[in-house]
Amino acid sequence: MEVHQHPEKKHYIITDESRCKGCGLCIEFCPKDCLGYSVEINEKGWRVSKMHRMKDCIKCYMCERMCPDFAIFIGENTKEEGAKD
Amino acid sequence: MVVKRQPKVLTGTYFKNGNWAMVEGAIASGIAEFFAYPISPASEIVEYVSYRLPAVGGKAAFIVEDEIASINMCIGASWAGSKVLTATSGPGFSLKQEGLGLAYMTETPLVCLNVQRGGPSTGLPTFSAQGDYMQVQFGSHGDYPVIALTPWSVQECFVLTIEAFNISERLRTPVIILADGEVSRMMEQVTIPKEEEIEVINRKGPKQGIDKTKFKQFDASDQEDLVPPMAHFGEGYKIFGTGLTHTEDGIPKLDEDLHIELIDRIYKKVEINSHLYPEAHTYMVDDAEIVIISTGISARASLEAVLEAREEGIKVGLFRPITVWPFPRDEFEPLAKKADLIVVEMSMGQLIWPVERYARKECTLVKRIGGTPPDPKNILKAIKKLAKK
Amino acid sequence: MAEQSKKIDKSTIIEKPIKEFQHPQESLLRKKAIPTIYCPGCGIGTTINAFLEAISKYCQIPHDQIFVVSGIGCTGRASGYVNLDGFHAIHGRAIPFASGVEIAKPPMKPVIISGDGDLFSIGLGHFAHAARRNIDMTVICVNNAIYGLTGGQDAPTTPVGAKSRTTPYGKISFPFNLSHIAIANGATFCARYTVYEYVQLSKAIARGMNHQGFSFIEVISNCHVHFGRRNNLGDAIAMRQMFKKARKRMNEKDIGLDIHKTDIIFEAGKGFTKIPTGIFLEERDEPEEFSERIIDAYEFIK
Numbered sequence A: 001m002e003v004h005q006h007p008e009k010k011h012y013i014i015t016d017e018s019r020c021k022g023c024g025l026c027i028e029f030c031p032k033d034c035l036g037y038s039v040e041i042n043e044k045g046w047r048v049s050k051m052h053r054m055k056d057c058i059k060c061y062m063c064e065r066m067c068p069d070f071a072i073f074i075g076e077n078t079k080e081e082g083a084k085d
Numbered sequence B: 001m002v003v004k005r006q007p008k009v010l011t012g013t014y015f016k017n018g019n020w021a022m023v024e025g026a027i028a029s030g031i032a033e034f035f036a037y038p039i040s041p042a043s044e045i046v047e048y049v050s051y052r053l054p055a056v057g058g059k060a061a062f063i064v065e066d067e068i069a070s071i072n073m074c075i076g077a078s079w080a081g082s083k084v085l086t087a088t089s090g091p092g093f094s095l096k097q098e099g100l101g102l103a104y105m106t107e108t109p110l111v112c113l114n115v116q117r118g119g120p121s122t123g124l125p126t127f128s129a130q131g132d133y134m135q136v137q138f139g140s141h142g143d144y145p146v147i148a149l150t151p152w153s154v155q156e157c158f159v160l161t162i163e164a165f166n167i168s169e170r171l172r173t174p175v176i177i178l179a180d181g182e183v184s185r186m187m188e189q190v191t192i193p194k195e196e197e198i199e200v201i202n203r204k205g206p207k208q209g210i211d212k213t214k215f216k217q218f219d220a221s222d223q224e225d226l227v228p229p230m231a232h233f234g235e236g237y238k239i240f241g242t243g244l245t246h247t248e249d250g251i252p253k254l255d256e257d258l259h260i261e262l263i264d265r266i267y268k269k270v271e272i273n274s275h276l277y278p279e280a281h282t283y284m285v286d287d288a289e290i291v292i293i294s295t296g297i298s299a300r301a302s303l304e305a306v307l308e309a310r311e312e313g314i315k316v317g318l319f320r321p322i323t324v325w326p327f328p329r330d331e332f333e334p335l336a337k338k339a340d341l342i343v344v345e346m347s348m349g350q351l352i353w354p355v356e357r358y359a360r361k362e363c364t365l366v367k368r369i370g371g372t373p374p375d376p377k378n379i380l381k382a383i384k385k386l387a388k389k
Numbered sequence C: 001m002a003e004q005s006k007k008i009d010k011s012t013i014i015e016k017p018i019k020e021f022q023h024p025q026e027s028l029l030r031k032k033a034i035p036t037i038y039c040p041g042c043g044i045g046t047t048i049n050a051f052l053e054a055i056s057k058y059c060q061i062p063h064d065q066i067f068v069v070s071g072i073g074c075t076g077r078a079s080g081y082v083n084l085d086g087f088h089a090i091h092g093r094a095i096p097f098a099s100g101v102e103i104a105k106p107p108m109k110p111v112i113i114s115g116d117g118d119l120f121s122i123g124l125g126h127f128a129h130a131a132r133r134n135i136d137m138t139v140i141c142v143n144n145a146i147y148g149l150t151g152g153q154d155a156p157t158t159p160v161g162a163k164s165r166t167t168p169y170g171k172i173s174f175p176f177n178l179s180h181i182a183i184a185n186g187a188t189f190c191a192r193y194t195v196y197e198y199v200q201l202s203k204a205i206a207r208g209m210n211h212q213g214f215s216f217i218e219v220i221s222n223c224h225v226h227f228g229r230r231n232n233l234g235d236a237i238a239m240r241q242m243f244k245k246a247r248k249r250m251n252e253k254d255i256g257l258d259i260h261k262t263d264i265i266f267e268a269g270k271g272f273t274k275i276p277t278g279i280f281l282e283e284r285d286e287p288e289e290f291s292e293r294i295i296d297a298y299e300f301i302k
Ligand SMILES: Cc1ncc(C[n+]2csc(CCOP(=O)(O)OP(=O)(O)O)c2C)c(N)n1
Pocket: C072, C073, C074, C075, C076, C091, C114, C115, C116, C117, C118, C119, C142, C144, C146, C147, C148, C149, C150, C155
């Protein structure tokens, strides 16, 4: 699991490399081009999805919704973290 | 219109046929649903359940699109907690085979009445036969252990249907009643006891108060009888069933050892509980030099031949397996050792297979196909021929 | 590659997050069965995700009452990944199994998730009869226009001209329009979405489940491994881009009496060029569903 937090909006994007099959759907359909492939391969031999530019993320949920393998999702920010949205 | 609710158990003595008695047996056992598709000679069952079941406050009989649907609906209803019945004949029994395989694999209690008629194919509708003996055991693909009971009288149609449900519930497995067209339609006296005199057994469920998330639908590891307790849909156990080879929690896993373990247990479950199955009926076998092996209506014809032969001084007896699968080998083998054997059946020779296998010798076959029962005269002829030798 | 990795912004990584994060649907996944057997990018996973979101977000039915049944096929494995009561029936027989449960225990809400071949080839008869009875169940059909599990033979949904393992020169016979079958046989709710239209799909599933009676939701999905590859439609990404372009929203008014307006158009060489999607039918004066009718029917027995 790799957790990224948006510097202002404070929400998270979590990628689970053990589940990812590297289909690239989340990467392709992210409207802000935030995601990309990893350089390393995971234990099953896939190049997995990685957050490349969290700062551009607009929390549109597209990646979570496109993923067939429950491998990428949004973590909600808590109130204490001073969410803006 | 108001119709009075009918009692579940119609205590009393009646002059009725086998189809009627099987239905009464099922209702006395407490079936909640019935799913079937009409076919002779089982149609009468379908019709009579449609009248009786709603009237005792069961749900209803459902006459559905085909036999495939009916067996699968039975499996569904059983997983929801119901006692269920289906009934069919000939071609319908063929259509049910894949579904029955699923029921064996998912250890689903249910009872299927199969009133045998002449085959193959559409064959001799409405006429009688005993040609499904092998299909019951080998009709679905793969290996599965079968329990099948065969009545020879209207009274037995009633009693054995109750037994079938009790065994099915106890062992979490389908049980087949292998009736024949003749027994199902002949009329004779049948006595239905009082409700409290009828022993009705229900399947065991998970232990009260256990952690529901830990329950495993196919775990028999702490069960002496190797029968896993069964939870149902809607009880909060989140159970899962599949026809694929599965783990104890029902999750598909295509693994060699797991498959062997699972199939082994299903077989052992049927083997070690054989004391629950009705014993074979024997008649004048103690001093017999010739023993006839026969079931259902053929056994009645055989009994007549035995009585006649005895009058002529021939030492002949009758061995009638009531539990035809698993074949009552332990009861049969001692007899087979000391006597010559004749198998009488309404087929080209099916019952004779296990008989010869366990007797380890060749037997005489008196076969009769064509829809009517064997003639006692022909059986007597065979007895005399053997006696002369 | 090396260049790309340079661009990765690692400053937003949280090494020690304040809480443990879980996929929003995690508690509804049967974890012992995960990962799925599906090829990377397969639309069945997305459909399962949409279904789980539907029951956790948009529909109020208690989870103890929902059970998921599927038949055999790639889609047939769906029920095994869901952490609810479930059953993996034999090929084509998910609907009769679920009907048996629904009749025996009417408070239960059966959801069938199965393939186009399972439900409309071998299982078509049962589908028609369940719709006719208006039995209270939701049928979600993952239509990938092919028999996926068995390696890509043509299904009754494979369009004319499309290639498959068994139609190497192009499919000759006409495909089914599944909505047409559902509506003609008496379904009281009927919708179609592609896997690209995730939110609409999820909401439609919930609406179908809240509906009393027989509801049908068709999901146009990508089997890029068999259907896509043989028809030069590219990978999962390319097929979903195609769905995005080809989808055409329609509602009951647009369709009127001409159900053929919902026909899917496929052109050999180009792929799907028109996929009408939307809620095609929602009967608001719902005729009583089957289990209620049974109870009412025998009220006179006292
Ligand atoms: C009685 C029977 N016939 C054939 C099969 C083989 N079989 C398994 S799945 C399948 C087709 C599945 O197609 P579909 O329902 O579209 O599922 P998909 O894999 O495309 O999701 C077939 C023909 C079977 N399992 N049982």
